[in-house]
Amino acid sequence: MDEQLTIGELAERTGVATSALRYWEELGLIPAPERVSGQRRYPPSAAERVAVILLLREVGLALREVRTFIAARSEPGDGWRELYRRKLAELDERIARAQVARTAIAHGMACPHENVFECPAFTGAVRARLAGASLEEAHQH
Incomplete structure (x- = not known):
């Protein structure tokens, strides 16, 4: 099984505050993680998703636009x-x-x-x- 990251480890790896990660999870930008003893456990791929969000924010997309972009990228079409x-x-x-x-x-x-x-x-x-x-x-x- 792949190494799972706590929210603190994900925050450290990506440079994003844990509060922002929780908020992005609420918005559906980051898939809800598994819970182990009540503690969030993210797959390593979550760091890449956070990097995508950061990149899209840096080019000027608002969080709602990031959500739309992520949803659109997972659907067929352009x-x-x-x-x-x-x-x-x-x-x-x-x-x-x-x-x-x-x-x-x-x-x-x-x-x-x-x-x-x-x-x-x-x-x-x-x-x-x-x-x-x-x-x-x-x-x-």
């Missing part, structure tokens, strides 16, 4: 690809917003005015935002 397509579009949008924000901050850093509230570009952007313009549109004023 339902998981649709989740990836949606996440990729969301990331592209966030990257675009971050690039606009970065440009605005870089221009602010290069502003020759001592007081940003005296800068015509800044005050123009503030007025544009009040008029309903997006950051990108306001920054163009």
Whole structure:
């Protein structure tokens, strides 16, 4: 029989707090382990499942999306690809917003005015935002 891991050993092996492991178990992200004398005993493969969850979290998936991804991967078809397509579009949008924000901050850093509230570009952007313009549109004023 394979070596079984206690929740503490799984936590140590993966770097994930035991409270998070219990929560992920509640959500169905980690299969419910066997119990030996009331103590959770995970198969070594649980460490790989935790690594999958960590990887998916690092690329920006929320826990509900991780659950959907894991469920979709175990079913025939490519339902998981649709989740990836949606996440990729969301990331592209966030990257675009971050690039606009970065440009605005870089221009602010290069502003020759001592007081940003005296800068015509800044005050123009503030007025544009009040008029309903997006950051990108306001920054163009």
